[in-house]
Amino acid sequence: MITMKDVSFHYENKDVLKNINFEIPRGAFMGLVGPNGGGKTTLIKLILGLLKPDKGDIFLFGEPIHKFKAWNKIGFVSQKSNSFNKGFPATVYEVVSMGLTAKIGYFKFPTKRHKQKVLHAIDQVGMKEYTYENIGNLSGGQQQRVFIARSLVSEPELLILDEPTVGVDYENVQRFYELLHDLNTKKNITLLLVTHDTGTMTEYATDIVCLNQTLHFHGDPEAYCSLSETELSKFYGHPVNLVTHEH
Amino acid sequence: MLADIIQFDFLRNTFLTGIIVGIIAPLLGTFIIVRRLSLIADALSHVTLAGIAFGLLLEKKYMVTLSPLYSGMAFSVMGSIFIEKLRRVYQAYQELAIPIILSGGVGLSVIFISLADGFNTDLFNYLFGSVSAVSKNDFLMITGISIVIMIVITLFYKELFSLSFDEEHATVSGIHAKWIHLLFIVLTALVIAVSIRIVGVLLVSALMTLPVAASMRIAKGFKQMIGFSIAFGEIAVIIGLISGYYFSIPPGGTIVMVAIIILLLSISVKRITFRTQRKRDRK
Numbered sequence A: 001m002i003t004m005k006d007v008s009f010h011y012e013n014k015d016v017l018k019n020i021n022f023e024i025p026r027g028a029f030m031g032l033v034g035p036n037g038g039g040k041t042t043l044i045k046l047i048l049g050l051l052k053p054d055k056g057d058i059f060l061f062g063e064p065i066h067k068f069k070a071w072n073k074i075g076f077v078s079q080k081s082n083s084f085n086k087g088f089p090a091t092v093y094e095v096v097s098m099g100l101t102a103k104i105g106y107f108k109f110p111t112k113r114h115k116q117k118v119l120h121a122i123d124q125v126g127m128k129e130y131t132y133e134n135i136g137n138l139s140g141g142q143q144q145r146v147f148i149a150r151s152l153v154s155e156p157e158l159l160i161l162d163e164p165t166v167g168v169d170y171e172n173v174q175r176f177y178e179l180l181h182d183l184n185t186k187k188n189i190t191l192l193l194v195t196h197d198t199g200t201m202t203e204y205a206t207d208i209v210c211l212n213q214t215l216h217f218h219g220d221p222e223a224y225c226s227l228s229e230t231e232l233s234k235f236y237g238h239p240v241n242l243v244t245h246e247h
Numbered sequence B: 001m002l003a004d005i006i007q008f009d010f011l012r013n014t015f016l017t018g019i020i021v022g023i024i025a026p027l028l029g030t031f032i033i034v035r036r037l038s039l040i041a042d043a044l045s046h047v048t049l050a051g052i053a054f055g056l057l058l059e060k061k062y063m064v065t066l067s068p069l070y071s072g073m074a075f076s077v078m079g080s081i082f083i084e085k086l087r088r089v090y091q092a093y094q095e096l097a098i099p100i101i102l103s104g105g106v107g108l109s110v111i112f113i114s115l116a117d118g119f120n121t122d123l124f125n126y127l128f129g130s131v132s133a134v135s136k137n138d139f140l141m142i143t144g145i146s147i148v149i150m151i152v153i154t155l156f157y158k159e160l161f162s163l164s165f166d167e168e169h170a171t172v173s174g175i176h177a178k179w180i181h182l183l184f185i186v187l188t189a190l191v192i193a194v195s196i197r198i199v200g201v202l203l204v205s206a207l208m209t210l211p212v213a214a215s216m217r218i219a220k221g222f223k224q225m226i227g228f229s230i231a232f233g234e235i236a237v238i239i240g241l242i243s244g245y246y247f248s249i250p251p252g253g254t255i256v257m258v259a260i261i262i263l264l265l266s267i268s269v270k271r272i273t274f275r276t277q278r279k280r281d282r283k
């Protein structure tokens, strides 16, 4: 679905990504991990066309990125979602309906069918009883779910989430992963998830990519978990303890 | 007052213009407030003043009689485009555009005013509004522009709303952020230019922000906030115009004072409902 060929990128005075080659196959649940500053958010911005690579090519759904038009096939929950203006007087319904703005298109108004889609997306993330509450009055974890509903409402084929579980309590993280797992297996949505919470993620993901300037690892969760600590600390540039949850 | 409105053309023009302005100023104001751009209205109103001073100068020195409202509008729109450009240059310090434009507007105004060897009551009317200044032509032009503004906002409501809430998300989903921003700022400039006849340069930003500040306290959701803002704006304009007329005070002053009273009421209403709710919860 997404292919990166030899992509490099630098900010004004800093190389961030070097010769990245990778592919997200349709139907994958890909976990993207790496240290702070490793370039995960930058990689996502490149995929979303918010940044342009210095060299290399990016293909979305088989098309070169500069020709790609079907942006509504891609849903996105940003790392910054949670730093929105808390005083913004929008209800959960209104926030989720923004996910349809571009899909409906200019000079057109939302129809009844669009309204049902919005209500359905809210229901999907378990926020039905808060539909007409102001988003600013919800807890961080609830807000995060609303943002996921906003990206689901346009029925994307690919959902990109950048650290969506920051500030969400353990129990809700579990429920959140179950939701993602459902979306992945039942709705056949391809997922790209950035997270530092490798413990829970490895239980659900089908592919794991480890990024620190270059790709250090690409494989399935078993292979990732069987990496020795010395190998991992090489990726991270400092010693790490891999946290796994016993069940 | 009612009899006077029916009897005197100028009063009727003013009153009807006031009702229109009471809708569009708070309507645009809601978007301005949630985008934290309240001061842009102030900056643009001072640029409009420069345009009006320029128009009055032409009228006085060169006998060009084009309504200063037109030159005010032209300046305001140019100023708004310039603000958008500056905001792009100073991405990380977008608010810098405001003092630059504001001081530029005041500077130009001073130059034009002194070139014309000072103005009299006309300028005073533009500063604080007037109940007798709206001519038939002004009224028609303001109505026309306001209708266009309302149609454009209705058409682009969902884009404006999405962009105000989360620019990055809107851009990623394929909305043309740059053009919608430009459209929005030009609309703001137009609203300011047409509102100035009623509330004046110095108080136009108050009519755009105070009703919104009041409705923000009690509204649930964005659409409701727009509704309350317009209702409060309308109340302020109507009471303000009537009392301004009776006490011979420029309506800008009375309108803003009514808006402030509404704001204070909405704050205390919220307090009281909050307290009674707590009492009920305790029982």
Ligand SMILES: Nc1ncnc2c1ncn2[C@@H]1O[C@H](COP(=O)(O)OP(=O)(O)OP(=O)(O)O)[C@@H](O)[C@H]1O
Binding pocket: A011, A012, A014, A016, A034, A035, A036, A037, A038, A039, A040, A041, A042, A043, A079
């Ligand atoms: N707008 C920017 N301008 C300049 N440098 C930047 C910018 N954004 C990020 N960087 C730099 O690029 C590097 C990669 O940043 P990026 O945000 O992609 O990391 P990340 O892997 O998402 O980290 P985190 O886990 O903290 O979210 C960092 O060293 C950062 O300092």
Ligand SMILES: [Mg+2]
Binding pocket: A040, A041, A042, A079, A162
């Ligand atoms: Mg990041």
